Amino acid sequence: MTARTSFAVLALAGGALILLAAPASAERLVTTLSTSRVQVTSNFVGTDVVLFGSVERDAQTVARRGGYDIVVTVSGPRETVTTFRKDRVFGIWVNADSRTFIKAPSYLTVLANRQINDIADMNTLRRTQTGLARTLLPQDIGGDIADSIRDDPFRQAFLRLKIDRSLYRETQNGVTFLTSALFRAAIPIPDNVPTGTYEVEIKLFADGALLSRATTAFEIVKVGFEQLVANSARDHGLFYGLVTTLVALLTGWAASVAFRRD
Amino acid sequence: MQIYLPIAELPVNVLMILFMGLAVGFISGMFGIGGGFLMTPLLIFVGISPAVAVASVASHIAASSFSGAISYWRRRALDPALASILLMGGLTGTTAGVLLFTLLRALGQLDLTIGVSYLFLLGGVGIMMIVESMRAIARSRAGKPAEIRRPGSHIWIHGLPLKMRFKTSKIYVSVIPICVIGFIIGFIGAIMGIGGGFLLVPALIYLIRVPTGVVIGTSMVLTLVTMAYATVMHAATNHLVDAVLALILMIGGVIGAQFGARAGQRFSSEQLRLLLGVLVLAVGLRFAFDLVVQPTELYTIRSTEETQ
Secondary structure, three states: OOHHHHHHHHHHHHHHHHHHHOOOOOEEEEEEEOOOEEEEOOOOOOEEEEEEEEEEEOOOOOOOOOOEEEEEEEEOOEEEEEEEEEEEEOOEEEEEEEEEEEEEEOOEEEEEOOOHHHHOOHHHHHHOOOOHHHOOOEEEEOOEEEEOOOOOHHHHHHHHHHHHOOOEEEEOOOEEEOOOOEEEEEEEEOOOOOOEEEEEEEEEEEOOEEEEEEEEEEEEEEOHHHHHHHHHHHHOHHHHHHHHHHHHHHHHHHHHHHOOOO | OEEEEOOOOEEEEHHHHHHHHHHHHHHHHHHOOOOHHHHHHHHHHOOOOHHHHHHHHHHHHHHHHHHHHHHHHHOOOOOHHHHHHHHHHHHHHHHHHHHHHHHHHHHOOHHHHHHHHHHHHHHHHHHHHHHHHHHHHHHHHOOOOOOOOOOOOOOHHHHOOOEEEEOOOOEEEEHHHHHHHHHHHHHHHHHHOOOOHHHHHHHHHHHHOOOHHHHHHHHHHHHHHHHHHHHHHHHHHOOOOOHHHHHHHHHHHHHHHHHHHHHHOOOOHHHHHHHHHHHHHHHHHHHHHHHHOOOOOOEEEEEEEEEO
């Protein structure tokens, strides 16, 4: 099934839903992904997952003067991450201070069709957690869990390091409108991506207000030899260690046979 | 040619890792050492996390010391009784080392500990080796005979109780210092990802008076068993052994060692010791550089718990 036909099917299904649900807001989002499953193999160098979407309107919908804005937020599996800061202690640089971020997304990409700050005002953006800078990153502060303030150096360092590793990103022109209602976004998947379920949230804005949201998801899995190695290392550590040692001994023995000089 | 390392979780160039294995194998063959003290730092310098580097290099050292131990065993150039006493200490030390490794990792101080340990150990050993080999070279230039240490001379170690006779080595010595040496080598080996041959061989010669004919073979047995055990322990407790990385290193390492051994025969032993000392010191200084110079990025992040 090509992307175009699958899109058409989904569009029909979405249209049927609109009729059944009789929505309060006039616009609806219908989206589909180019794949629901990304396979990480030994020669994986990264890929793109393409999102197609359409803004469905019914007959009574008023025309939006400013046109539509789309923000796509993709978040990977959650993980608890400690950010360490080095300080000079007795002349050497050591990890002196740390903050722990609870259930932070391991991967976070925000794609929009233009500058996010122009799409809506700050309050709306903050309330809808739109944009990297406004994503909640709760910290564990002495047993209490609270969101960090935005200019907290640990939070900024965390974002910066994630961006450096291509795991977090915000792209202003990541969403392209093909027609006034049809859009496309390429979600970049870097080669160091963690495996798990990736939530995709699509928000539709017009004239600075959030009109509608839709969610979908895809999955990233390690396949083949990599998956076998990673899974057995995690689930059967002792057995994995014994096999690795056995392979090491076999390699050593093979070398001593192959290079025997007497 | 890129390959994805499943535990280190990053793609690396296979040829680069293979070449590193070959280069370190060459050096280890040339000097008759395991090469862990070079392999672990190299992996850290190319971006593999110190924890994964230490755990994965253990299996690489097990492979290279096994091929070495086999050839010494064929020539009967090792002392099984001495090796088993060393191992009693060695396995205990490895267990303690892996436990401390796990604890330091939880505290976020593992990388620092690895860096500082490398700095002091390699810096100290490197300087000692350079000074000692320069003196030996100066002596041979001056035409004096090499200084011979009398194996009969007694030091305090020979006054310790629990003495035991080792037939192959023809020594009669307390098992306490042997166990302690085994423990120390196993302990630092598990934390630093080194076999410890470059420490063990001089310790056995100078402290226990083991004859040079059996010392390398015996030391390889200890390295082999402690590193095989460390691999299993690291895999079972920290899940950090990258088998794909280890396999590429092993293949490069065992091949490189064969060529290194041939190249090593062209140098005198004083020159070899001087070269090795310079190399050891250089790696130590590289760690010092990282510790002392202000890093461009003061922050690091580490995932402590995955919740899918």
